[in-house]
Amino acid sequence: MSEAPHNPLSPIVFHVLLAIADGHEHGYAIGKAVEETSGLRVGPGTIYGSLQRMERDGLVAESVDRADERRRPFVMTEEGRRALEAEAARIDRLAVLARSRDLVPGPETA
């Protein structure tokens, strides 16, 4: 099933990838980052469930090195990075589309 295109990603998957890209690698830190960026409330069950599904889809991997056996960090796979980039580009296109119809104000970082 890893051949199938992943996009569009579900919001939670997108935010988890974003968190990992930011350098968070453990469930708790990922969860907190997701809550911050998405405003969603996520508990450990949701986070680990998503991680396991993402692992199955080849987006992330659990690395097994490091000294502490119990705290195995999650890392992003190449495929995960591609999916995140593709998703970001997709959202960007949508935003441009919406803005071109004057539905949303443009970026105000002038």
Add this chain to the structure above:
Amino acid sequence: MQDAGAPRGWKLVRVLYRALLMLYPRGFRRRFGDRMLEDFRRMYEARVRAEGWLGGARACGRITLDTVSAGLREHVETLRRARSAPRGWAREEKGDRMGRLVSDAHSAFRAITRRPGYSVVAVATLAFAIGANTALFSVLHGVLLRPLPYPEAHRLVLLSESPASFNNVSYPNFRDWRDGTRSFEEMGAFGWTTVTVTGGSDPMRVSAGRAEPTFMHASGLEPVLGRAFREPENASGAPPVVILSHALWTQSFGADPDILGEAVLLNGSPFEVVGVLGEGADFAESGAALWVPLVPAIGDWVDRRGVHALSVLARLADGVSRETARLELEGVGESLSRAYPDSNAGRGATLVSLDDALLGEVTATVWLLMGMVALVLLIACANLANLLLVRLASRREELAMRRALGASRWDVTRLFLVESMALTLTGGVAGVGLANLAIGASGHLLRGHLPRIEEVSLDMTVLGFAVAVSIATGLLFGLLPAITREGRRLGGRGSAGSEHSTIRLRSTLSAAQVAGAVVLLVGSGLLIRSFQNLQSVDVGFDPENLATMAVSLSGSGRTSDEVIQFYRDVSATLEMLPGVESAAAVNALPISGGDSNGSVTVDGRPFAPGEAPTASFRRISPGYFATVGTPMLHGRAFEDTDVGEPMVTIVNESMARLLWDDPADAIGARIKVGPPDFEPWLTVVGVAGDIRNVGLEIEPRLATYEPHAQRPWTTMSLVFRTEGEPAAVTDAVRRLVRQAGGEIPVYDFSTLGERISESLRPRRIALLLAGAFAFLTLLTASIGVYGVLAYSVQQRTPEFGVRLALGAGRGRLMKSVAAQAARVILAGLGTGLVGAALLSRVLESALFGVSRYDALTFAVVPLLLGLVGTLACLAPARRAAQIDPASSLRGE
């Protein structure tokens, strides 16, 4: 990670979370269980640090939801993959376990649908129990547990002169507290009044807050439009300013954004609008439509230490405990009562937390009802356990077969767990639906009776509670077969001869249900008796066909003489209306919930400092007592000639009895009510019967009445007795008053009967709830008793057959069934009565005119149970008597 420094309650919470983790598929739990536990610990710790135990509770609610949703999702996912993937792969992924869970679910479904009647009863019981618990928890959470909506509400305290009360602080005392203490960051006096607003649409009589700038700040009443009060505006002679509530601004001034700087007329004088509060902003649900600075509004009270009529809100300084602040304040209070014995003897200073002050009254009732519904849930659980035990017994052979074929004990336990979970979760969903209806209804029923009722809703915390309760119930009774000896034997080896012990366990459970029902029945019985007593209480007047409406002349520009004349004329013209027997005026109606009080001085009989009694005072027109139907016991009523000097008064019977050996001696005595340096002497001309002026439940206190013609008052309630239904003449009365008074507010029409009934509403609702709970538990318990008897007769059919064959009469068999029923009921009854006697202590504050050991209640409940018990054992006993010995011996 170690638990060193773990937050409070973590140990228990960890155990609960571990149990919750069982909801995940095993593979998932093995892989992530430790990490999830650790993550939850950090989450819990952070919440507890930020919000205290409430944060902890929220974290628990959230994690429950998280577990239920994620656990379900993982199961579904595993299931889906097990179906779609090739067999070998599925086995590798433990798909066969999922397969088993699915087959468990199927067999649970079959087991439930095989006896739909019983399952429906169980689910209905659970739905009701969980629904009632959820609804009451939402009230508990919304009203009592959630912090009050003021900035840092836990640091707010209400200061009062002792004994603690509302509106009993004089301004000079407040000033000395403020200047003499250091425990408080800010302190502001406030009070309530009503004013007539003109300038908007119709002239309106509204309630208004009088408050210092510090009070507005401490209570978070900051305008969203315009500005707050400034310190110089809170001084005598300052230019008058006003802050409008959002409601008044929108209703009377069309939400005009340019209102700032405009003038509105309050009691006829112009006040400049400087601010408008945000929507819903209020303090203590006062409903105040506007706020004015305190000092200019209270006139010479600023310097009158004897006028105890204000309230004080204060914010504790950072790091100062309530106890420390109380001690400091009490010290200041004591020195003040030494320094000013005239006004302060016997009055200290004290404080209560804002929570206690605003919610104190309802706290006991809400917890009481919560206790009751918890009991209802326990009884529902006992019912469910009974149901499962029946199922267990009837499936003994099937289970033995499963064990023989290699199923582990866990496999068998899981079978029951899935079944009980299916029942409780169905019950839980239905219960949440019921709770939602109940919350909607209670919002309407209790508005104005229960503070913060509009904040009650079915939010995530409440849902989390419902889910947690459902899961806990399901776990408890799914595991029961596994943890009881009988259950283990049945589920374990399927050995014969365990019917009797099953019957014993079921009898115990039934007895426990009966006991619970008895406790609730006694509780409701006591409440019913209290309610009856309250309804037959002598209010001291005759509410039949007695109606009232309020009229206000303040701001109408009338002089005192004109005010007196107006009320005299209105009463007289009302009496000429066809259908109106008599009419009068009073400034505060009976059963009105409040009283104005002053300390009593008797001419020639000085009281020791602090010993002077306090009495309430009311202003009435001459026909008042005759109109409301209260007898004059001695002396005379007021007459139209009671104008000017000498000033006269009428005292009530309680006061005459307390102060004079013979109540008739009161006539001719001279008294003062209120600060002796300001109040004139009043000559007692009459003694009237006691009236329950404050409320039905409050014994009449000392009361005095003054003639309106000598002490005029602008806002009065007209009372009038009608020949028939008061509603028939209302419109005519209203028209007449309007004609006489012109542009004045006429409002609050009601009958005294309605007012009495309204004052009983919270009690009626509590009674209805308690009665419904009691009735349903009685029903559940009797079904339980019936169930255990029917089962036992079925099990004992061969035995009965033998006894019949050996010549026993059918009557004997019936007697033996009845004896078994009697044992169950008596055991439950005994336990229940003892429990009720112990638990009735919590009801004590809600009882009225009845002892918590009320003999009648404690006698009627056993009779009722006897009746219900007889009904419950009728059918099983008949069945026992109809056994055909021949077929029962053949084992049919």
